[in-house]
Amino acid sequence: MFVGTLLKLRLFFRSVRGREAWRPKTTSAPDRAMQYVIGQKIHGFTVQEVTAVPDLFLTAVKLDHDVTGAQYLHAARDDSNNLFSVQFRTTPMDSTGVPHILEHTVLCGSQRFPCRDPFFKMLNRSLSTFMNAFTASDYTMYPFSTQNAKDFQNLLSVYLDAVFFPCLRELDFWQEGWRLENENPTDLSSSLVFKGVVFNEMKGAFSDNESLYAQNLQNKLLPDHTYSVVSGGEPLTIPDLTWDQLKNFHSTHYHPSNARFFTYGDLPLEKHLKQIQEEALSKFWRTEPNTAVPSQIRWNKPREAHVNCAPDALAPDPAKQNTLCVSYLLGDITDTYEAFTLSFLSSLMISGPNSPFYKALIEPKIGTDFSSAVGTRDASFSVGLQGMAEEDLERVKGIISQTIDYIIATGFEEERIEALLHKIEIQMKHQSASFGLALASYIACCWNHDGNPVQLLKITENVSRFRQCLQENPRYLQDKVQHYFKDNSHKLTLSMKPDEQYLEKQIKAEQEKLQQKILALSETDRKDIYEKGLQLLSEQSKTQDTSCLPELKVSDIDSTIPCTPVQMGTAGGVPVQYCEQPTNGMVYFRAMCNLNTLPEDLKIYIPLFCSVITKLGSGELDYRQQAQQMELKTGGMFVTSQVIPDTADLDLYEQGVLLTSSCLERNLPGMFQLWSDIFNSSRFDDEERLRVLVMMAAQELSNGISSSGHMYAMTRAARSLTPTANLQETFSGMTQVTFMKRIAEMTDVTSVLRKLPRIKRHLLNVDNMRCSVNATPQKMADVTVELERFMDNIASTRKERKPVRPVIVEVINQASVNSSSLESDHDSNPNFKPCQMKTYFELPFPVNFASECVRTVPFTHEDYASLCVLGRLMTAKFLHGEIREKGGAYGGGARMGGGGLFAFYSYRDPNCSQTLAAFRKGVEWVCDGKFTQQDVDEAKLSVFSTVDAPIAPSDKGFGLFVNGISDEVKQAHRERLFAVMRKNLIDVAGRYLGFGQSTRGVAVLGPENESIKKDPSWVVK
The missing domain is CATH 3.30.830.10 (Metalloenzyme, LuxS/M16 peptidase-like)
Incomplete structure (x- = not known):
């Protein structure tokens, strides 16, 4: 999988999650790990550092391999979903896609497991919770996770052998990378064409204009070393890669001396080290791989560049398809505190409706959304717009410059800073089922360039130091903006516009490349290609002997599931499901509101309603104040459309919207007050605000098709088969994409704005609602009190009629919900x-x-x-x-x-x-x-x-x-x-x-x- 360049700088710790033990032990995994001592020798490794990380409720153990110098980090945490990853610094100097094709090819068979595609075979022979591989701009990572100890050892054996001892067969290179082959492999007279998995993957990747732009942005902002090329592979350069070059790249880059191992979870570290030493590292000696990426030489004056792209047939406004952003190269990402500060600063500048760049660029409706940025050896910041008219390009450049001057002059509101610090606190406490994977991804880039991954985890230290710096110098952040933006000459302005002939030119260029390859062939070469094509087809058609691969048995699977106890009750007459869980001081609230009474003509507007209802303002708060309060009091408030199929009848379903939010326990009253305001007094009087949100939503939908096209295809194919699928396609398929495009093209959205309060009256009322809460046992009584108060506050939304959903109270109070008893509660379309x-x-x-x-x-x-x-x-x-x-x-x-x-x-x-x-x-x-x-x-x-x-x-x-x-x-x-x-x-x-x-x-x-x-x-x- 090609990861490529990252989108704009965000809070680095976006995905890091919290605390509680997943399976109790007499001694916790972090406590056991604290018993290691610096200098201790364990199976060929030496302990270099042992650090408790209370922020994340783990102990970090850092080791080096004595012989090869391989680096190792273990995060001991009471989580049964154990993870392993190994990453290599891969720094190509051309755009043939050699690290990407190598990533695919090493997974096609190895010395101990020579069957073809052991990686895909293991997907069916394990209970893995995650298996994949990623090629980024400067590293390649191979992670897996599983909750089964035996499975962990099995997968570890396969991964170690794959990366260190791959077969790298020529046929696998042809299949995964590229090849010339007869269009019909069994017909010698059929035309020769380019084939290959990565070749087609990258053609698809660069059909996404956002990806095309982000790749060019990286190449042009960092032109002096590996970031000047396409690590995933430029489609027309991929056919220049040879099999020998692939093997040479492996021998120099996939060596333990260039490797970084990471393990996470509650399994013993010693077993991991012993297996890695015996099965892999004991067979190597230290080398000095020349893979380091130097810091980009800074420019003495800014630069400008331009690229072309294909027109977007689904763009909200066909006349506005230009993109422009200004990018600044910042500091070294291995300076973890400075990186934290710059990430925090970038969020202050661009995130949410209260940020200065949102106000300056999005609200004037010059474009539809921010453009992309990159993530590399040196941090960078990029800001700009997509969906612009060509005549506005110069105007946007001026606005960006003026906004930076404004920030330097005025700084940021204290409440805005506190809102983002609260967001960090939420992110540390919130628990994820895939915490290990998030952690591995979080540390990968910094560690790849020899930064200290343990220091990166000390979030509270960074926050405390940041607060101290602000206290000592009230202009601390403004000085950073002056240094990194105003006085920074390493600045790139990149524009992109559609070219009507772009696709024709791409097709022509591919044909020319193909003809160039074909003209260089002799008759012998042509015959050899044909025979190799038959050979590959024969290999692909063979039944594989997978007996060499380790496996679990069905008997290794638990026969029963662990039960989740819930308590059923009511609040203000509304059914409530209470679930006591170790949520680490967080409260999670959900409410389902059905659409049973909503007129059919309004249903297509439901996704739009969901996306804007929490962003228009409510009560005494305008949309900016509302957004600020949400960041100060919650972990986010979201509304999403739901079409829930009945479990026993294909023609029955429940239609509704799901309200979701979370908060720290201390902010529970504030969170419910925000919901109360939305229920009681949502604002629907700002047409300009709605237009901004519509344009952003339409642009997001259009951008997503090239990366999620298979989901759109499945949704559309299903539309005519069940009423559930028909409504799902209306809410989330191509019907919704084209509908939002039409709204975005409207010059007057007043008629749309008037529909929103009508929808709200049908949806956001207590008669249509049921709720659930997940919280700690100690806090559940307080939650119940606040939930009752919330229901009292929104009682005015109750309609003077019989409840629409009388059955749900009876059903939800049963210990076991019988799907057949929900039938009368679900909708069916008798005309479907x-x-x-x-x-x-x-x-x-x-x-x-x-x-x-x-x-x-x-x-x-x-x-x-x-x-x-x-x-x-x-x-x-x-x-x-x-x-x-x-x-x-x-x-x-x-x-x-x-x-x-x-x-x-x-x-x-x-x-x-x-x-x-x-x-x-x-x-x-x-x-x-x-x-x-x-x-x-x-x-x-x-x-x-x-x-x-x-x-x-x-x-x-x-x-x-x-x-x-x-x-x-x-x-x-x-x-x-x-x-x-x-x-x-x-x-x-x-x-x-x-x-x-x-x-x-x-x-x-x-x-x-x-x-x-x-x-x-x-x-x-």
């Missing part, structure tokens, strides 16, 4: 009739996103579990090979959805017709029984890795609250999963997925496709 539909969206992408969905059975049906296992089986044993390995798509597979829809999909796919055929072949493959019970058991493991994924205390009981899925219902589903046999999969494949057996929908998003256009069975958009 499932039908076949094929939809094609022609978009300016060089690759496709395709999906086919089939209507099957609901969650509680006896066949649902078999269909879940079937999706994993087909993905791992058939579709992965057909779509990715043979077809060259970045990804593809099948999965069973909660709404009773079985979905096939592909991602960044060069050939949708071949993929659609592969979907059908996959069904035939299953019906022919070309798999074993062992394959079925592996698919079960993959399903259980998701079913048993760790759940943060904030989310315990959430499934019961939202879906009505109790622990008893989950246990019944679990037992059906255990019982799935080979014959069950053949049976359900024939019964539901066979052509003509069930209603299905198809959708493709992608470039011009004449064969689809000429086919009358397709609806062309």
Whole structure:
């Protein structure tokens, strides 16, 4: 996976999470780790530092490997979701994508595990909670996490052998990187074309204008070393990479002397060190890899540059598609306190409606949103706009300069500073189910350049020092702005505008590159390419012997799920679910408000309503004051649309909006007061504010299609199959994208503004509501009091009519929520009739996103579990090979959805017709029984890795609250999963997925496709 450049500077500790033990022990993992002493020798490593990090409730142990110099950091914390990662500093000097292609290729087989694709095979042989690999601009990381100790050892063996002892076979290089091959590998007379997974992935990546801009920004701001090239690979430069260059890059960069190991969790450190030493490091000696990245030489005067991009067919305003930002190169990221200060300063400058750049750039409606920035060896700050008219480019440059002068002159309000410091406190206390992964990602960049990762974790120290600096010098932040921005000559102004011929030029350039390669071929070369293509196809078609790989057994999975106790009650007549959890001093509140009484013509406005209702102001607070209070009192307040399928009937569902917020225990009254104001006195009188929010929302939707096209394809393919999917597509599919584009193009949004209070009257009233709260046992009594007060405050929203949802009170007070009893509480559309539909969206992408969905059975049906296992089986044993390995798509597979829809999909796919055929072949493959019970058991493991994924205390009981899925219902589903046999999969494949057996929908998003256009069975958009 190519990570590429990062978007604009944010608070570095955005994802770091809090405290409580996940499984109790007599002695905690942090306490055990504190027993290590500096200088202690452990399995070839020497302890260099042992530091308690109370901010994060962990102990950090830093070690060096005696022989190779490999660096090691262990974060001991009472969390059963243990994580391992190894990262290498990878600093390419060309844009062939060598680190990215190497990342893919090392996972294709190794000395101990020579089968093809052990990485993907292990997805079905473990209970991993995360497995992946990332290529950033200057490092490559290989992380995994799991809650099972045996699984951890298995995956560690596979990862160590993959990165240090890969096979790096030429055929794997061709498949994952690039190759010349006959378009039809079995037809020597067919045209030669470029193929390769990374080649197609990067074509897809650069079809996203934001990614294109961010990459150019990095290349031009840091032009003197590795950041001047594309580490992921420039598509037309990738074909210049040779197999020998790939192997040489591995030998110099993937050495323990260039490695940084990180482990996290409650498993013993000694076992990790022993396994890493015995299986990998004992076979190496120290080298001196020349991979360090020098600090960029500073310019003596600012620079300007320009790039072109493809027009965005879904842009809110077709006449406003220009992007411009001004970027400043700042300080060394290894200075952790200075980096903290600059990150904090950047948030003050650009985050939220109270920031000076938001006021100066967004509110005048010159553009739609901030543009991107980069994350590298030296920190940088970038600010600008996208969605601008060309004539406004010079104006924006002036505004940026004037805003910096304004900040230097006036500084920042104390309340604004306190709001951001409160945000840091919230982020430290909030717990995440994937804390280890967040921690590994957080320290990666700084540690990669020899910064101290332990120092990076001492958040409270940085905050205290920051407060001290502010106290000693009231102009502390203004002086920083003067130094890093006003007086900084290393400044780049980069503009980007659409070129109508951009895609044609890209296609022409690829054809020219292809012809250049072809013209250099002799007849012998052509024959060799054909034979190698057949050889690769043969290898891809072979059944792999995976007996060399370690594995868990289905018997290793717990037979029962741990129960989550909840208490049911009411507050002001509203049903409330109370869930006592170790939330580390946080309170989590949710409320579901249904849409049952909302007129049909207003439903398409629901996503817009959700995105703006907490941003328009309420009560005595205008939108800026409201935003400030939210940052001071909460961890965020959000409203999202929900379409919840019934667990027993495909034609029933619940439609509503979900209110979500969190706060520190001391701020509970403040959080509920903010919600009370939204319920009682939301402001709908600011048309200019609404227009700004509409433009930002439309731009965000448009930007997201190129990176999430497979989700849009699946949503669209499902639309005609169930009323649930139909409404989901209205809320979150291409229908919503095009609807928001139309609103953004309106010159007068008064008619839209008038609809919002109508929607609010139907949604935000206590008759339509049920709530849930997660908090510590000690605080739950106080929460109950505040919740009662909140209900009293919003009682005026109660309509003088019988409650719309009388059943929910009865249902939610049952210890076990029976899905069938929710039927009368759910909506159904009596006019909806499932039908076949094929939809094609022609978009300016060089690759496709395709999906086919089939209507099957609901969650509680006896066949649902078999269909879940079937999706994993087909993905791992058939579709992965057909779509990715043979077809060259970045990804593809099948999965069973909660709404009773079985979905096939592909991602960044060069050939949708071949993929659609592969979907059908996959069904035939299953019906022919070309798999074993062992394959079925592996698919079960993959399903259980998701079913048993760790759940943060904030989310315990959430499934019961939202879906009505109790622990008893989950246990019944679990037992059906255990019982799935080979014959069950053949049976359900024939019964539901066979052509003509069930209603299905198809959708493709992608470039011009004449064969689809000429086919009358397709609806062309």
